Amino acid sequence: MTEKEKMLAGKPYFAFDKVLFKERQLAKEKVYDFNFSKPSELDKRNTIIQSLLGKTSNSFYIEPPFRCDYGYNIEIGDNFYSNYNLIILDCAKVTIGNNVLVGPNVSLFAAGHPIHHEVRNTELEYAFPITIGNNVWIGGNVVVNADITIGDNTVIASGSIVTKNIPSNVIAAGNPCKVLREITDEDKQYYFKKLRI
Template identity: 60%
Template sequence: MTEKEKMLRGEPYFSFGEELAGERQHAKEVVFEFNRLEPSKVVERHALLRGLFGSAGGKFYIEPPFRCDYGYNIHWGEGSYANYNLVILDCNRVTIGDQVLIGPNVSIYTAGHPIDPVTRAQDVEFALPVTIGNRVWIGGGAILNPGVSIGDNTVIGAGSVVTKSIPANVVAVGNPCRVLREIRPDEIGGDHGSD
């Protein structure tokens, strides 16, 4: 089994082999080009990401600067938006649902390192997928750790550190991120101005 296959299966792997290093270098080149394009070159910027990502909705928007490890593990939903300085360490699958709002300075990490210092010193790491449901709002400065999922319609407060999965239809905040309250039925849906 290759190191890439181990990485994608969530098993310990060595990340500095030729194949993975080359793929990271390719992503760096594409992301560099994305970040350096003029602000008016929206179509060109997003064409670069479409070629890099595993999949992307017909309409999406990511503000530069943006960083990722590989790109091909990112699956970006329809109508989803990310503000400045999004970092995605996509050593495993990152699924971002439809109509997701991601605030500035958010970090999504699939990559982790062993607790054992001897193993860690051998450049061994692991990666677990991260899943964000539809219509999620992630506040600025939030950090999502390996293996977490966030359910549909949920709001993650600014500065939160998500270490465990968060269910759908809740407001969750803090470090570690915890459910603060459920979202009321009248807070979900399109009827915002009934008489």
């Protein structure tokens, strides 16, 4: 297997393989052009993102700056919005559903390193997918680690560190992130805490 094949299969791999390094450099060039485009150059920005990511719709908005490793492992659904400083380490597939809102300074880390220092010092890495469902809101300063699924209609509170799967239709928060409660029809009445719409 090539190092890229190992990476995509969830096997230990060496990220500084020539092919992978070249692909990351290409992504960095596109990310640079995106991040340093003028605010008025929306069409240019969208074209760059569509050429970088594995799948997009015609309805998305990513606030610069944005960072990723490869781009081609990222899929975003309709009506995707991310605020400033989204980082996606997409060494494995990162799939994001429709109508997803991402707050500022969110990090999606599909990549990881071995725990033991002797193995880690060999420069071995690994990657596992991240899947985010439809209608999800991820608050600011959230970290989502590798091999995580977040279900549909869920809210991840600001500052959370997601280390385990989170089901659909819940509010989850904390470090580590845990379910606080289910989202119910009563929540339709309020826009913030107990302030009525």
